[in-house]
Amino acid sequence: MSGDKIIPIVEVRNIAKRFERSPDFAERIASVFGARFDSRTVHAVDGVSLAINPGEVVGLVGESGCGKSTLGRMIAGILPKSAGEYWFEGVESANWTPAQAGEAKLQVQMVFQDPMSSLNPRKRVIDIIGEAPRVHGILPRDRIEDYVSELMLKVGLDPAYKRRFPHQFSGGQRQRIGIARALAVKPRFMVCDEAVAALDVSIQAQVLNLFMDLKDAFNLTYLFISHDLGVVKHLSDRVAIMYLGRIVETAPTDKLYAAPNHPYTRALLEEVPQVGAGKRVYEVVKGEIPSPLNPPTGCHFHPRCPHAMPRCSIEQPALREISPGRFSACHLNDEEK
Numbered sequence: 001m002s003g004d005k006i007i008p009i010v011e012v013r014n015i016a017k018r019f020e021r022s023p024d025f026a027e028r029i030a031s032v033f034g035a036r037f038d039s040r041t042v043h044a045v046d047g048v049s050l051a052i053n054p055g056e057v058v059g060l061v062g063e064s065g066c067g068k069s070t071l072g073r074m075i076a077g078i079l080p081k082s083a084g085e086y087w088f089e090g091v092e093s094a095n096w097t098p099a100q101a102g103e104a105k106l107q108v109q110m111v112f113q114d115p116m117s118s119l120n121p122r123k124r125v126i127d128i129i130g131e132a133p134r135v136h137g138i139l140p141r142d143r144i145e146d147y148v149s150e151l152m153l154k155v156g157l158d159p160a161y162k163r164r165f166p167h168q169f170s171g172g173q174r175q176r177i178g179i180a181r182a183l184a185v186k187p188r189f190m191v192c193d194e195a196v197a198a199l200d201v202s203i204q205a206q207v208l209n210l211f212m213d214l215k216d217a218f219n220l221t222y223l224f225i226s227h228d229l230g231v232v233k234h235l236s237d238r239v240a241i242m243y244l245g246r247i248v249e250t251a252p253t254d255k256l257y258a259a260p261n262h263p264y265t266r267a268l269l270e271e272v273p274q275v276g277a278g279k280r281v282y283e284v285v286k287g288e289i290p291s292p293l294n295p296p297t298g299c300h301f302h303p304r305c306p307h308a309m310p311r312c313s314i315e316q317p318a319l320r321e322i323s324p325g326r327f328s329a330c331h332l333n334d335e336e337k
């Protein structure tokens with residue numbers, strides 16, 4: 001903590017999340033006939049370490065089900081971890097004072113994919129945006145209305161509409177309401193989970209531009225989660241690639257796109273769709289994504305990897321620095337030495 005070392009806003013070390021899954025109907029029937037099912041635990045996040053520095057935009061990418069939202073929710077502090085460490089501004093959560101715990105909660109906010117289901121349909125916009133600053137006493141009651149108007153302007157909404165309900169807005173406008181609500185508690189860090197995925201392509205670009213404008217205006221730091229490498233390319237300083245609960249590669253964005261190291265990243269990049277006039281089509285890497293209920297041994301990617309060697313199914317490759325600022329978890333990096 002001394003000298004000019006940068007202290008990350010949020011850092012997770014070896015963080016994990018396991019969900020216990022109850023047996024489905026077929027399994028319950030089968031168990032009546034004596035079948036056994038031991039794989040009830042979903043390893044949604046399996047030992048992830050990631051530090052996000054002030055002012056950084058980190059993209060988190062991977063196929064659906066790989067654990068992005070679970071990791072994002074733990075980083076945003078709204079989902080308890082099963083194991084590992086969570087640090088906020090250089091202090092581990094176990095050592096927080098009550099004031100630090102409160103700060104960590106407010107300073108890290110989350111923007112969700114689907115604004116319709118994350119906004120209370122029975123509340124007016126003024127109450128949706130104004131609730132948290134009121135509850136947390138961020139400013140006096142009689143200033144809340146002006147504050148909401150200010151925030152609406154900042155996110156490109158007309159304050160004249162502040163007494164309307166969410167359903168009276170378009171999808172893009174609702175996402176702006178969600179963003180204003182997150183901004184209202186003056187966070188330093190926002191976790192944006194597929195924040196534009198539900199929007200039309202033309203609206204996506206507008207909302208992405210808004211995120212970048214707000215970053216400058218409010219000095220924000222982002223973890224930008226997307227299943228689409230194309231979306232994070234233009235806004236991230238650094239990208240982390242996730243596969244089946246683990247980070248397999250992280251690198252500065254330009255390096256990652258120009259010369260991906262990990263075979264999974266390479267496969268993903270080969271399949272980045274063209275952004276045409278019409279719909280984006282996103283094809284997953286060949287082969288089924290294995291189940292996090294029963295993940296493959298060794299390197300999780302080995303059943304789909306074109307370069308798999310015998311040790312890949314036995315030994316888990318460590319995420320290690322292969323060039324400055326660039327980390328990859330693949331045994332090929334040892335072989336080449």
Ligand SMILES: Nc1ncnc2c1ncn2[C@@H]1O[C@H](COP(=O)(O)OP(=O)(O)O)[C@@H](O)[C@H]1O
Binds near residue numbers: 064068070
């Ligand atoms: N509340 C939950 N209970 C049980 N399993 C869950 C829960 N949330 C997520 N999972 C499982 O954890 C894995 C990772 O999910 P998620 O984090 O949503 O992935 P992503 O956001 O990358 O699509 C999936 O297998 C998902 O089914």
Ligand code: SF4
Binds near residue numbers: 264305307330
């Ligand atoms: S460790 Fe082996 S299986 Fe995993 S990505 Fe590298 S070469 Fe492929």
Ligand SMILES: [Mg+2]
Binds near residue numbers: 068069070194
């Ligand atoms: Mg998700």
